[in-house]
Amino acid sequence: MEFISQFINGLNVGSIYALIALGYTMVYGIAKMLNFAHGDIIMVGAYTVYVCLSSANMPAFAAVLIGIVVCSLLGMVIEKIAYKPLRKASPLAVLITAIGVSYFLQSVAQLIFGSREVSFQSIIPLGAVSIGELKISGEAVVTMAVTILIMILLTLFINKTKAGSAMLAVSEDKAAAELMGINVNRTISLTFAIGSGLAAIAGVLYACSYGFIGPYMGSMTGIKAFVAAVLGGIGSIPGAMIGGILLGIIESLSKAYISTRLSDAIVFGVLILVLVLRPSGILGKSRTEKV
Amino acid sequence: MKKAEQSKVMWNKYKPFIWAAAAVVIYIVIMLLDGFDMLSRHQKSLLIPILVNVILAVSLNLTTGFLGELTLGHAGFMSVGAYAGCLLSLSLDIPEPFRIIICLVFGGLVAAVFGLIIGVPVLRLKGDYLAIVTLAxxxxxxxxxxxxxxxxxxxxxxxxxxSTTFTIAFLCAAITIVVIRNLVYSRQGLAIRSIRDNRIAAESIGMPVSKYKVLAFVIAAFFAGVAGVLYGQNLGHLSPSDFDYNKSIEILVIVVLGGMGSLTGSVISAIVITVLPEVLRGADDYRMLLYAVVLIVMMILNASPKAQEMKANLAARFRRRKPDGVPGGKEE
Incomplete structure (x- = not known):
């Protein structure tokens, strides 16, 4: 029974990782860059919702909606200001800029809200569900349901709509997509907006599950979600889902049965193993380098 | 030969001697200031941290500036060296200058061994993956x-x-700079820089890319370990949280501010970044913000094609204004 409840705990955390990993994977697929600041957008989303709830007394639904909009806009602005001028620069320069943006968001949040973590009242009205002896928290149920729903919607969006096909085309070959009349800039903006919006949802779910928010909540979570994206195969949307959930289960089982303090080391050990043994991940395709 | 070219040749010929003389002068000046009690305790307490940061920045510059691979685990190597050297110093009972020298070498070697263990499997990766794995x-x-x-x-x-004294830290920093400078301008260094500039071309002419990557990585790890030992034996205590991700970023900020691939820049910016928060009291809250702005602004100014074009235009305009300059800014 202990094992099953730990397993469900892992599914819960894994769903959050999966949502964040989606943002990494989409941006990596299209802009070919590791958006280091993506993890910190979770934090911005969580704080936005927190402010809306605590000082404006808004209903939860409206607060989450505002959080999503704010994060989407933030994602687009970051792309325009920090990443777009460097589109033709070396990957090293882009990566360092992304680290700078991540640091920027953290320090601004720290200046506004202080570096202490504040408690976050869960906005999910659902009580715990019990099946026999097993008790599943309402947060876990909602998190998993939301993640599955988003995954389905996103897959439909990418495969059935014009904008989705444009994204696929840009990720395949930017120059050719441009020649076919696709507005590359707008497609990249849209990708950042969707990824950041998903990060806002992940931020709220994270805050509800763990019960606190803080300026640094996004940095480690974000890096772990990137591990999940790599594990599933970067650039692949179902891969992000599988990687996220797998990573969540590994983390929660190693916390329960090996050591709480070593669980981060185990998660990163998984990353290194994957990269050394199968760098393209579980569902990723390996690409040959063209000269 | 034109006069300007002649003086350039002369400068290149005597450059190492001038630098060595400058280092000796700086050392003597600081020792004299200290001898006449003209440095406050606070100023004295900054000397060794500056030198530690110089060593860290110069060694990170080897992998990030000259090899062109971002590593975010430099603080990890520093911590391995620090713990190895400081644990050894606790159990070693020999007179002082010898003990710290043995500890420094030991700490550096242990960090280098870790660099090798980590580097061999990981350096097959590149770019973003390498960065994230070193962070991991x-x-x-x-x-x-x-x-x-x-x-x-x-x-x-x-x-x-x-037992870290100013003299020992100064010597270590000087050795680090000399070794890395000579490495970078040697045959091996040429290979390392060629990997940065075009890995595929380097590979296609038969360059053992992985070998040179591991070489640069291990040497950088060695000096990070040395810096760790100096750090630990200066403070008298070590805690794991001193060597987190933020420390790695701080070193990266120093390298980026000084200019990737410029050793002089690394030294100057190590001094600036170490001294600045101490001079601007109360600015400590804004330190992270400052780091973030440095990273973003330096990268956009240095790497974006548009900013480079603007810089070139500006430079050309300044050159034209010079009274004896050739119109158009281009000579010959």
Whole structure:
């Protein structure tokens, strides 16, 4: 029974990782860059919702909606200001800029809200569900349901709509997509907006599950979600889902049965193993380098 | 030969001697100031941290500036060296200048061995993956140190002999700069820089890319370890949280501000970044913000094609205004 409840705990955390990993994977697929600041957008989303709830007394639904909009806009602005001028620069320069943006968001949040973590009242009205002896928290149920729903919607969006096909085309070959009349800039903006919006949802779910928010909540979570994206195969949307959930289960089982303090080391050990043994991940395709 | 070219040749010929003389002068000036009690305690306490940061920045510059691979685990190597050297110093009972020298070499070697163990499998990766894996290794090292008994766990290691002196730190920094400078301008260094500029071309003419990557990585790890020992034996205690991700970023900020691929820049910016928060009291809250702005602005100014074009235009305009300059800014 202990094992099953730990397993469900892992599914819960894994769903959050999966949502964040989606943002990494989409941006990596299209802009070919590791958006280091993506993890910190979770934090911005969580704080936005927190402010809306605590000082404006808004209903939860409206607060989450505002959080999503704010994060989407933030994602687009970051792309325009920090990443777009460097589109033709070396990957090293882009990566360092992304680290700078991540640091920027953290320090601004720290200046506004202080570096202490504040408690976050869960906005999910659902009580715990019990099946026999097993008790599943309402947060876990909602998190998993939301993640599955988003995954389905996103897959439909990418495969059935014009904008989705444009994204696929840009990720395949930017120059050719441009020649076919696709507005590359707008497609990249849209990708950042969707990824950041998903990060806002992940931020709220994270805050509800763990019960606190803080300026640094996004940095480690974000890096772990990137591990999940790599594990599933970067650039692949179902891969992000599988990687996220797998990573969540590994983390929660190693916390329960090996050591709480070593669980981060185990998660990163998984990353290194994957990269050394199968760098393209579980569902990723390996690409040959063209000269 | 034109006069300007002639003086350039002369400058290149005597450059090493001028630098060496400058280093000796700086050393003597600081020793004199100290001898006449003209430095406050606070100023004195900054000298060794500056030198430690110089060593860290110069060694990170080897991998990030000259090899062109971003590593985010430099603080991890520093911590391995620090713990190895400081643990050795606790059990070694020999007179002082010899003990710290042995500890420095030992700390550096242990860090280098870790660099080799980590570098061989990982350096097949590149770019973003390499960055994230080195970050992961830094975190793994840190959580292992927290969990081990003999490292003092999360509370840290206490009672380390405080035997880092200004002279020893200065010598270490000088050796680091000389070794890395000579490496970068040697045949091996040419290979390392060619990997940065075009890896595929380097590979296609038969360059053993992985070998040179590991070489640069191991040397950088060695000096990071040395810096760690200096750091630990200066403070007298070590705690795992001193060597987290933020420390790695701080070193990266120093390298980026000084200019990737410029050793002089690394030295100057190590001084600036170490002294600045101490001079601007109360600015400590804004330190992270400052780091973030440095990273973003420096990268956009240095790497974006548009900013480079603007810089070139500006430079051309200034050159035209010079009274004896050739119109158009181009000579010959």
């Amino acid at each position: 290794f830094g975190e793994i090292i840190r959580s292992v140190i927290v969990n081990l008994e003999f490292t003092g766990g999360a509370a840290g290691l206490k009672g380390i002999p405080r």
